[in-house]
Amino acid sequence: MTVRPPERPASGHPTLIILALAMGAFAIGTTEFAAMSLVPYFARDLGLSEPQAGHAISAYALGVVVGAPTIAVLGARLARRTLLIGLMGMFAFANGLSATASSYPSLLLFRFLSGLPHGAYFGVAALVAASLVPANARAQSVAKVMTGLTIATIIGVPAANWLGQIIGWRSGFGIVAGLALVTMVLVTLFAPRDHGGPRSSPLRELDALRRPQVLLTLLTGAIGFGGLFCVYTYVASTMIEVTKVREALVPLVLAVFGVGMTVGNLFWAWLADRRLNHAAIGAFVWSAVALGLFPLVAGNIWLLTFDILLIGFGGGLGTILQTRLMDVAGEAQALAAAAHHSAFNVANALGPWLGGLAIGAGYSLRMTGWIGVGLSLGGLAVFLLTLALHRRQERRVPDGCCPAPV
16 A cells, blocks of 8 residues: 655645635534434425425535546646635635526526535545645544534534524525635635646546556445435424424534534544544444444434434544545545545435435435445445455465556
């Protein structure tokens, strides 16, 4: 397994660079998770069933899946700073359109467009963050950028949900558009100026797709993270219909989820910089247990709130797998980093879709927890297979020879 040495940026203070990148993560996190929490409200406004409204979440995720690898390949020769600014401009425009959606088809289209820049932004931002520090601190540097997303689940998502209750769900998307414009300004001011990678090219980036370890790591995230999204998408509905609490309590519980995710993101990143594979296995086991508790505690607001905290804590898996992709992607760093977010948004589409199928078939909203357990254990199984294949390949490499690409 070859680890690329960090590339020192040409200029810029690392803290200000991280702050600028984290603001974009905050904007993306707000729209991604707030849309899930707003499902009951735009379903009501547009005359949709909740499973239908959940398809808007899947449309956004599909945009990420399509946009991340496409933009990473086409933008391979662009300067990272230029690409980040352009992606945030696209993100602002698409979320502004989402706030104007007047029908189910237009909502699906605008959410799809909003998802296009998501994965590429996080992929490029992760590479920039990793380039600021030594190799043994990469996960924690990436985690600091991702903290923007997790803080969004504490502040941005509950605020958007609260505004959705008070003045309408459209305000949530309008706020995100404004945050994206702020990010453009910060990236312009603080991101290091670069001239693109002289060795980068679309064909070189596509090399990632022939590496089994890259593909299996992506599959791990695509399956394993679906459980969190399955529960989170319908948690507002669960609280209203199963727990029987006032809607005003929903933002508070969503904030608790964000606290768990923020602390978990930093903890799992710290562990990943020391024991990467152990951190991944631990995160999967943690998530499976926390999601398995969800159906059992859904009727009690106090136990449910504590379990939501535990489920959020397992959300640090993303930083772990992002770091592993840096190790196994070789020269195709941009595509692998962006494709990571495609994989996680396959999970973002898969989890709500499976949850919607169960609810549409007449099962209780509690069922989302059991589906989540199955997806977490499925992701763990794929990851263990990935490690076994990697060890088998290492044993086949004769002493003194260079290992084949993984």
